[in-house]
Amino acid sequence: MKQVKNRWKKLDNAAKIFPSSSTLADTHVFRFSCELNSPVNPKLLQQALDETAKAFPIFGYVLRRGVFWYYLEASNLKPTVSQEHKPLCAPLYRPTTRTLLYEVSYFGATVNLEVYHVISDGTGAMHFLRTLIMKYLSLRDGLPEENLGYETAHSGMADDSFRRYSRRIPMKRRHLPRAALLRGSKLSENRTGLIRGTLRISPLLAAAHEHNATLTAYLSACLLSAIGEEMSVRARKRPVILNIPVNLRNYFPSDSVRNFFTPIYVGYDFSRGDGSFADILATVKETFARELDRDRLTAHFNSLTAFEDNIIARITPLPIKDLVLRSAYTLSNKEYTATLSNVGIVQMPQAYLPHIRAFHVCNATNKMQLCVCSFGEHISLSVTSPYLDTNIQRRLFRHLHELDRSLLIETNLLDDDA
Amino acid sequence: MKHCDTCGIQVRTSRQTCPLCQSALKGESEAVFPKIKSLYSQYTFFFKLLFIATAAGVIASVAVNLMIPQSGLWCHFVVIGAVCFWVLLITAIRRRTNIPRGILNQVFWICIFSGIWDAVTLWHGWSIDFVIPCTCMAAIITLGVIGKVLRLPPGDYIGCILADALLGVTPLIFYLANLLHFIYLSLSCVAVSLIAIIALLILEGDQIRTDLARRFHV
Known part of the structure; x- marks a missing residue:
């Protein structure tokens, strides 16, 4: 037992920025949801959660403050299932209390x-949720448990893949132009507004293929165009830039459920281009072709791992590091207008499909974020934003509605939020 | 399922209006998300009132003291008192879920504040003679008992006892500098602290080593 208590881990490279820059308005918490076909049985869900937590030891770690860095420490805390009672993506980490960095609710x-970004990214959290749902359904209906197609060895799961693939190269910072920023009145109490659209994937794919584009490129163009059309002429002086996290597991083999992604930036300058959808998509495709390259991605995250290796950065006490990282984060926030993350296709074993209606993903943000995942024949697009104004979402979803008339909108916004 | 005639889109919600265009929705209501109550708690309001009260007290006493300077200088007592009150209150509240850390932080502030009060009240040395050694000794014993009774994981309280015991050695400096009028408590405190440190190093050496390794990793 004593061994377990003494286990600890350094934060991975991407996670290093999160604890310092988490605020009530930008909690770095993301949510994966699974909609089943019948109401959830909390007791069975708790049982399934207990088993799932055992299979993912890294989810049992808590975040602690050291003298120089934050670190993750193994804990004996047990997760409990509760009925959803907190605002969407509310903070999970409290500096003075030892709490788990994820929560399951129904x-x-x-x-x-809901997961705090420090322990895991979308891929890791999705493995967790799929396992949880499989265990829940197998407890409820006696379905056989199957292999969900990820490595279950605990050491592989907890691997810091940034370390494994980073090379020591001189630090070179990318200089990005300042992006046009969204402005407006915000929802009260730092709440996150979610508007989610679910539609059939085939018409969307057909439209993307018609333009010879991938789904992510097509959706980026849709979002860029929706933002661009809603921008004032003055704001259009700066380019609209999307931050698109790229799952590095597609480029570097890794079984880790911890963070392993790096962002690319895709922009469009409405003051230069004609602003037509075709022109935006052409620019996006060009940027994707240039940025989605193994060497360029390595260069991106090497520049970040270099910070960790810098001796002065390492011996700076944590309170000062907090200030520096927080301001670095604030500055980097000026480099993009919104975020788009595509988690991809969610797969479940055949026997489980009839019991599941949909998977959704969304992320807390202080900007605007479009999170995408697809399951079966449907694709779910969740737009989160702290702003009252929903004009961009209206343009985006009306455009998608033209592709598929069966588009269904859901939201956590209340009438008096409008 | 509801329907928005303006957007032509189906909406699954309990809202009356379309989230995209705010026109009225038609159809059957269905809640997809729970209604989350306001987070604004009664405690927040209480602490705001308390803060206003202390701030008002401090400002008023400074003003009154300046109006009647013949009464001597006394308003700094009110100011220091207010600061002590808030620091101790905030420490207690912030650390309410972590008892060992709460005790350690309180001990630290009590030592500092007793020194300050002693200094501003013509330095009789009661802080270093009595308050500091008694507080440190009491804390070491309390932490040890609490840790065992509540069966806390060693990582949660060993570090706190160690930090407290190191704090408990400081009266040795006062002794060597010949600042003490009453040496018995201070020397007892140093002795208890040293014994605690030795016992911890021998019994929980591994724990302390890993604890230091993670806390100080660069």
Whole structure:
């Protein structure tokens, strides 16, 4: 037992920025939800969660403050299932209390998994949720448990893949132009507004293929165009830039459920281009072709791992590091207008498909974020934003509605939020 | 399922209006998300009132003291008192879920504040003679007992006892500098602290080593 208590881990490279820059308005918490076909049984869900937590030891770690860095420490805390009672993506980390960095809640037929970005990214959290749902359904209906197609060895899961693939190269910072920023009145109490659209994937794919583009490129162009059309002429002086996290597991083999992504930036300058959808998409495709390259991605995250190796940065006490990282984060926030993350296709074993209605993903943000995942024949697009104004979402979803008339909108916004 | 005639889009919600265009929705209501109550708690309001009260007290006493300078200088007592009150209150509240850390932080502030009060009240040396050694000794014993009774994981309280015991050695400096009028408590405190440090190093050496390794990793 003593061994378990003494286990600890350094934060991975991407996670290093999160604890210093988490605020009530930008909690770095993301949510994966799974909508089942019948209301959730909390007792069975708790049982399934206990088993799942055992299979993912890294999710049992808590975040602690050291003298120079934050670190993760193994804990004996047990996760508990509760009915959803907190605002969407509310903070999970409190500096003075030892709490788990994820939470499972349910509402009606929906199971929600909220994760603090420090322990895991979308891929890791999705493995967790799929396992949880599989265990829940197998407890409820006696379905056989199957292999979900990820490595289950604990050491591989907890691997810091940034370390494994980073090379020591001189630090070179990318200089990005300042992006046009969204402005407006915000929701009260730092809440995150979510508007989610679910539509059939085939018409969307057909439209993307018609333009010879990938789904992510097509959706980026849709979002850029929706933002651009809503921008004032003055704001258009700066380019609209999307931050698109790229899952590095597609480029570097890794079984880690911890963070392993790096952002690329895709922009469009409405003051130079004609602003037509075709022109935006052409620019996006060009940027994707240039940026999605193994060497360029390595260069991106090497520049970040270089910070960790810098001796002065390492011996700076944590309170000062907090200030520096926080201001670095604030500055980097000026480099993009919104975020788009595509988690990709969620796969579940055949026997489980009839019991599951949909998977969704969304992320807390102080800007605007479009999170995408697809399951079966449907694709779910969640737009989160702290702003009252929903004009960009209206343009985006009306455009998608033209592709598929069965588009369904859901939201956590209340009438008096409008 | 509801429907928005303006957007032509189906909406699954309990809202009356379309989230995209704010026109009225038609159809059957269905809640997909729970209604989350306001987070604004009654405690927040209480602490705001308390803060206003202390701030008002401090400002008023400074003003009154300046109006009647013949009464001597006394308003700094009110100011220091207010600062002590808030620091101790905030420490207690912030650390309420972590008892060992709460005790350690309180001990630290009590030592500092007793020194300050002693200094501003013509330095009789009661802070270093009595308050500091008694507080440190009491804390070491309390932490040890609490840790065992509540069966806290060693990582949660060993570090706190060690830090407290190191704080408990400081009266040795006062002794060597010949600042003490009453040496018994201070020397007892140093002795208890040294014994605690030795016992911890021998019994929980591994724990302390890993604890230091993670806390100080660069």
